[in-house]
Amino acid sequence: MIRTVLVMAAVAIGVSAVVAQTDPIAQRKDMMKQTNKYAKAVNAMVRGEAPFTSETVAAAYATWDKTASEYGKLFPENSKTGGKTRAKAAIWEKRKDFDAKLAAFGKAVADGKPKAGTLDGLKASWAAIGKACDNCHEPYRMPKK
Ligand code: HEC
Numbered sequence: 001m002i003r004t005v006l007v008m009a010a011v012a013i014g015v016s017a018v019v020a021q022t023d024p025i026a027q028r029k030d031m032m033k034q035t036n037k038y039a040k041a042v043n044a045m046v047r048g049e050a051p052f053t054s055e056t057v058a059a060a061y062a063t064w065d066k067t068a069s070e071y072g073k074l075f076p077e078n079s080k081t082g083g084k085t086r087a088k089a090a091i092w093e094k095r096k097d098f099d100a101k102l103a104a105f106g107k108a109v110a111d112g113k114p115k116a117g118t119l120d121g122l123k124a125s126w127a128a129i130g131k132a133c134d135n136c137h138e139p140y141r142m143p144k145k
Contacts, residue, residue, distance in 0.1 A: 025083035028074035035067045039133065042126050045119065052119045061113045064129065068106030072099055086142040098140055105132035 038060035044050035045057075075091055075098075091098045112125030 023083070024074040024076055024079045025085045025087075028071065028079075028087075029083075029085075031067055031071055031074070034063050035133075038063050039130070042122065043130075046123050046126050052122070054117070057116050057122060061109060061116060064109040065106070065113075068102060068109055072102050086144070088140050088142055091140050094139075098136070101132070101136040101140070105129070105136060108132045 038056070041050065041056050042060050045052050075087065077092065079085070080087070080089060080092060108125075108128040108131070112129055115121035115125045
């Protein structure tokens, strides 16, 4: 009996993991939440509201790097609407430009990473990255409802 319950629980977990993987809207929202979590952490360091912590900085750049390389895959044709998405239709209409904005973000992360070992370096690096976030959100993300 206990065994059956455990097996059923395992199946349920397996199923929800598959659903998450095949739901690009949920996945891209989640990826942006992670991206934002580290943006907030780095922003707090840059403003002197939190101590400079190299582990957090490293985790931030690793997360942003992953976003830069994987985010573009999460916009298939069938994900234009639904799931409370804030993605604008312009993403699919101007796909090349959207990809360019993502590439620019990736470049800011790659260029900024070697500078981010000190607080002064992090400030300059973060300024460029933050700008790349805004440059994409402005044309491609709907305002919060
Ligand atoms: C290449 C474009 C692009 C870049 C670069 C980008 N974003 Fe986004 N972001 C989007 C889009 C599009 C959405 C809306 C996705 C959706 O709702 O389906 C979004 C959504 C978000 C959200 C809302 C997530 C939620 O709860 O649904 C946050 C927060 C966010 N981005 C933060 C950031 C931060 C911080 C950066 C930079 C460090 C960044 N983004 C860089 C395109 C981008």
